[in-house]
Amino acid sequence: MEATGSVGKAPGGPRVLVVGGGIAGLGAAQRLCGQSAFPHLRVLEATARAGGRIRSERSFGGVVEVGAHWIHGPSRGNPVFQLAAEYGLLGEKELSEENQLVETGGHVGLPSVSYASSGARVSLQLVAEMATLFYGLIDQTREFLHAAETPVPSVGEYLKKEIGQHVTSWTEDEETRKLKLAVLNSLFNLECCVSGTHSMDLVALAPFGEYTVLPGLDCTFSKGYQGLTNCMMASLPEDTVVFEKPVKTIHWNGSFQEAAFPGETFPVSVECEDGDQFPVHHVIVTVPLGFLKEHLDTFFDPPLPAEKAEAIRKIGFGTNNKIFLEFEEPFWEPDCQLIQLVWDDTSPLEDAAPALQDAWFRKLIGFVVLPAFASVHVLCGFIAGLESEFMETLSDEEVLLCLTQVLRRMTAPDPVCRGSHTSHVLLHDARCSAVGMEGG
Numbered sequence: 001m002e003a004t005g006s007v008g009k010a011p012g013g014p015r016v017l018v019v020g021g022g023i024a025g026l027g028a029a030q031r032l033c034g035q036s037a038f039p040h041l042r043v044l045e046a047t048a049r050a051g052g053r054i055r056s057e058r059s060f061g062g063v064v065e066v067g068a069h070w071i072h073g074p075s076r077g078n079p080v081f082q083l084a085a086e087y088g089l090l091g092e093k094e095l096s097e098e099n100q101l102v103e104t105g106g107h108v109g110l111p112s113v114s115y116a117s118s119g120a121r122v123s124l125q126l127v128a129e130m131a132t133l134f135y136g137l138i139d140q141t142r143e144f145l146h147a148a149e150t151p152v153p154s155v156g157e158y159l160k161k162e163i164g165q166h167v168t169s170w171t172e173d174e175e176t177r178k179l180k181l182a183v184l185n186s187l188f189n190l191e192c193c194v195s196g197t198h199s200m201d202l203v204a205l206a207p208f209g210e211y212t213v214l215p216g217l218d219c220t221f222s223k224g225y226q227g228l229t230n231c232m233m234a235s236l237p238e239d240t241v242v243f244e245k246p247v248k249t250i251h252w253n254g255s256f257q258e259a260a261f262p263g264e265t266f267p268v269s270v271e272c273e274d275g276d277q278f279p280v281h282h283v284i285v286t287v288p289l290g291f292l293k294e295h296l297d298t299f300f301d302p303p304l305p306a307e308k309a310e311a312i313r314k315i316g317f318g319t320n321n322k323i324f325l326e327f328e329e330p331f332w333e334p335d336c337q338l339i340q341l342v343w344d345d346t347s348p349l350e351d352a353a354p355a356l357q358d359a360w361f362r363k364l365i366g367f368v369v370l371p372a373f374a375s376v377h378v379l380c381g382f383i384a385g386l387e388s389e390f391m392e393t394l395s396d397e398e399v400l401l402c403l404t405q406v407l408r409r410m411t412a413p414d415p416v417c418r419g420s421h422t423s424h425v426l427l428h429d430a431r432c433s434a435v436g437m438e439g440g
Contacts, residue, residue: 013039017270017278019247020286021045022052023080026232026241028284033236042278043236044270046246050233052288056224062373063224064324064380069368071221073214075100080228084221087231094219106213107135108190111340111366112333114183115410118344122183126176127340130183137162138191142209155208156200159188160348167349181347186340188348189384190365196318198385203316246273250283251301289317321388323381325367325403330377331411332369339379340366341410356390361402363387 016032018025021043032038049055053067074081074094084090093099110131114122137159144150152158163184170177188200195203221227233241249271256269256279266279292299292312303309332339343362346352354362360383367379381403383391391399 014281015040015266015279016282016284017041017268017280018043018284018286019250019270020052020288021047021050021241021243022286022288023054023229023232024286025052025284026050026229026236027079028286029236029240030232033240040280041240043241044245044247044272044278045241045243048243050241050243051226051229054225054229056221056226058224062371062376063222064370064378065220065225066322068225069220069322069380070218071216072106072218073104073216074219075214075216077214078216081216083232084228087228089221089223089227089231090219091222099219100216102217103215104213104217105135105139106211107131107138108194109338111338112336112369114340114342116179116182116342116344117406117410119410119412122179122340122342126180127183130180131187133163133166134159134184134187134191141205144205145207145209147206150205153205154201155195155203155205156188156348158205159200164349178345178347179342181349182342182344185346185348186342186365189363190382192318192363192384193320193365193382196320196384197316198318202318245276247271247287247299248273249299249301250285252283253302289315293317318384319386319388319392320382320384321391323364323383323391323399323403325379325381325400327377327379328375330369330372331407336369338366338368341406356387360387360390361406364403364406 013036016038018029018032018041025043025045029041029043032041051067055066057064057066071078071081071084074084074090076082081090085095110124110128114124114127116122138155140162141155141158150158152161167177167181170180172180191200192198197203247270251269251271252267254267254269255265256267256277257265258277258279266281268280268283270278270280270283272278289312296309296312297303304312341364346362363385364381364383367381370378370380372378394402
């Protein structure tokens with residue numbers, strides 16, 4: 001953001017300010033620091049740490065990713081993967097040519113085990129059959145990217161319309177048909193997590209194909225995602241990032257002065273919550289979309305052009321939460337990676353909306369099994385949408401009790417299950433909304 005008129009430049013080049021010290025802000029600063037034309041650079045970060053939604057918790061004998069979890073599409077076209085490789089943060093397997101060439105289509109892999117809410121295991125063959133149907137339809141939605149018109153407005157409506165047609169050709173008994181629909185409903189919930197939305201009915205069909213899917217088998221950082229932003233921070237000149245400096249208002253398209261540069265004018269002045277002012281030539285704003293939505297009316301002076309403000313208001317911004325459960329002993333198989341939960345008598349073709357307090361946990365898609373470290377065994381659950389927001393209103397103890405009962409009901413009858421079904425609260429930070437809530 002800069003003025004439309006011409007202004008003088010500070011001695012040695014323009015002054016540039018980056019608002020936000022997440023990976024976007026650090027990336028912008030890193031790129032500019034590599035250019036001799038931008039010697040006057042500062043990054044203002046509202047909190048006491050860099051990294052934003054990349055946060056690796058190391059309090060439990062290993063690494064728990066509170067925020068960003070995977071590198072999706074880790075291949076040469078992915079700048080995050082390139083940086084991680086450059087800093088030596090990935091293992092031999094992640095860097096292998098074979099791993100980079102895997103085509104996943106951007107879809108989550110099949111579960112290691114699938115449990116129905118009745119306590120029975122769901123056939124993985126049936127799960128695979130429904131996943132093939134569901135992801136095939138997801139791939140079809142991308143074909144409407146450049147279409148003049150779409151058959152229905154949303155991705156959810158399109159999926160349900162097509163699934164309804166497939167159901168008419170199913171020849172199984174009524175119980176199997178219901179189970180298939182329940183598995184499909186679980187896949188809808190999973191896609192809500194992937195797309196960060198309460199319902200796929202809220203995701204527009206026409207632009208859905210704009211998301212670029214890169215090849216590569218999704219991978220994690222063995223020593224924590226935060227190692228990436230730590231390396232980026234270390235590459236910047238000392239004192240480039242100013243912490244605990246929340247910005248109040250960006251005054252732009254004006255004429256501002258600073259005593260250190262008498263007679264010179266700057267088109268932008270960044271006002272902080274503590275009253276400090278930073279006159280600069282250019283500002284790069286990298287704050288989260290949720291923050292922009294909440295502070296749009298006061299964050300820019302003068303207000304942004306109407307079309308930009310409208311774009312910010314209209315872009316969807318849903319809530320995704322993580323739930324970490326620690327167990328004294330694992331009840332899952334040693335090679336288990338993903339536990340799917342399927343809720344009986346649910347169907348994407350029905351618009352049932354039970355009260356959140358009675359059924360919020362039914363939006364839970366299941367659990368990723370985190371690598372075991374020391375004597376700690378951790379499951380990471382994912383939940384999106386209004387149910388996720390309702391969960392944030394509950395205490396750790398309430399979440400813990402509910403999910404312990406769910407797991408006992410769904411997995412205890414399984415003769416393969418062994419070990420403790422009693423979990424412990426790992427973390428809690430109420431400010432992690434839309435990033436990852438840690439509860440029991």
